Amino acid sequence: MTSEITLFVNPTAGRGRGARAAQPAASALREAGFSVRTVLGEDAGDALRRARDAVAAGTGALIAVGGDGLMSLALQAVAGTLTPLGVVAVGTGNDFARALGLPIRDPEAAGRLAADALKGRAPVRETDLGRVGERWFGSVLASGFDSRVNDRGNRMRWVGGRFKYDLAILAELAAFKPVRYRMALDDGPPRELEATLVAVGNGTSYGGGMRMCADAVMDDGLFDITVVGECSRTTLLKVFPRVYKGTHLGHPVVTVHRASSVTLEAVGVTAYADGECVGALPVTATCVPKAVRILGARTMGD
The missing domain is CATH 3.40.50.10330 (Probable inorganic polyphosphate/atp-NAD kinase; domain 1)
Known part of the structure; x- marks a missing residue:
């Protein structure tokens, strides 16, 4: 070298x-x-x-x-x-x-x-990445309530870090309503669902430590796809703070799917990957195994 x-x-x-x-x-x-x-x-x-x-x-x-x-x-x-x-x-x-x-x-x-x-x-760790079209992502692709929070948070230049996203969450709750998704995993048939958000995790977190896909493993060839189902503002207020510890995954309104690819369709929803705007749904994300070599990263079991 x-x-x-x-x-x-x-x-x-x-x-x-x-x-x-x-x-x-x-x-x-x-x-x-x-x-x-x-x-x-x-x-x-x-x-x-x-x-x-x-x-x-x-x-x-x-x-x-x-x-x-x-x-x-x-x-x-x-x-x-x-x-x-x-x-x-x-x-x-x-x-x-x-x-x-x-x-x-x-x-x-x-x-x-x-x-x-x-x-x-x-170690030099071979790590999976997500891919949407020609764009690669390492952590999480957000869609729905979380992407709207991301959009608002990016506009809040006067504050940074986790606090920015907490404020953006409160602001977005005022306009909150569930999203009708059409979701297909791998080669399976599409299904329709009402959901607050769908997050596609190659990594575990976004927004400065929000562990939306807390159990995601970055070298297993699979996404962890976290679906927060249709719920009230009150329930969302109770569930969302738990993402910082990953304990939201045990709530009845939350389900997790594992797949190597996912297609999401919804009207009026923008997807963000690694905090960067990908574009309006529909999108298809694919997990690409061993797509990048990371210097010094933890290996499995560390």
């Missing part, structure tokens, strides 16, 4: 943590003997083009420094290739890193771990 690796940086992540985190992460990698080249983009499209160019040129690894938005961009660059991905999670949500047992807001430790994995002293 080449000793030259690429640091993929979002300088605005976590209110400037991305820029601050790049230096200690790069220092840890250089101390381990790696030559580090930094990639910045003028915007998301430019950043992705530069990251893909680095992968195509044979970089030894792509080390993403930022939050889940940058991790999503990084996945588009490395998925389906042999180039490993290092994760230096310094954003507000960090759900992808959390699900993989990687350091959170500790760029020096994350840089050291990536270096150790590249040198064979820490």
Whole structure:
């Protein structure tokens, strides 16, 4: 493996943590003997083009420094290739890193771990990804109440982290109504259902620790598809706070399905994957086994 690796940086992540985190992460990698080249983009499209160019040129690894938005961009660059991905999670949500047992807001430790994995002293985990069309996702695809919360939360620039999503939940409850879905799992027949939301989990959480798909395993070749059925506002208020511990899965209104692909149809519903807008339903999501190699991630049973 080449000793030259690429640091993929979002300088605005976590209110400037991305820029601050790049230096200690790069220092840890250089101390381990790696030559580090930094990639910045003028915007998301430019950043992705530069990251893909680095992968195509044979970089030894792509080390993403930022939050889940940058991790999503990084996945588009490395998925389906042999180039490993290092994760230096310094954003507000960090759900992808959390699900993989990687350091959170500790760029020096994350840089050291990536270096150790590249040198064979820490694991390199082959991890599943979800795919919708040409877009890859690592954590959760949201549709319904949760995607509306995501949409509102993204507009709330004045507050960050988990609190932002708590406020967005309260705001969306005022306009809450169930969604009529048509859902098909794998090659099975479609079924119609009234539901509050359907979340397709490759990883366990979204929104900064909301464990909607708490039992999802990222290398089993299957999604965990969490359906919160039709319920009242009162019930939703009781159930939704439990997602932070994953205990909502035991509530009678919640069901979980496991499948390698799912098609969702509904009118007036937008899907989000890893916090990024995918587009209006219908969508078909497919779980792609071993689609990306993650430096230092936990292996099964850890």
